Amino acid sequence: MLRLARSKPRLMVDVKQIEVRPDGxxxxxxxxxxxxxxxxxxxxxxxxxxxxxxxxxTEGLTWELESTMRRQYPQLFADVADNSNARGTRK
Incomplete structure (x- = not known):
């Protein structure tokens, strides 16, 4: 029993902006x-x-482990360290 698939424009990604490596x-x-x-x-x-x-x-928001994200993408946490430093909360 197949049903017609209807696309949701808000979930579509513009393929022109995506960079695919030569290995696919x-x-x-x-x-x-x-x-x-x-x-x-x-x-x-x-x-x-x-x-x-x-x-x-907003559909692309995911909960990830903080330790993994810090290891793979430390640049995301640079602002957090700067802000806590400015407030004097970091030792």
């Missing part, structure tokens, strides 16, 4: 960190960040 791989880049939260699992706390990705709108 496309790498999505994060634009900014929108929010933070700490997920509690039994006796463990896991810091997560809400990331806005390059060619997506």
């Amino acid at each position: 791989i496309y790498e999505e880049q994060p634009m900014e960190i929108v929010d933070r939260r700490v997920q509690t699992l039994r006796n463990r706390e896991i810091p997560k960040v809400l990331v806005c990705w390059q060619h997506h709108r």
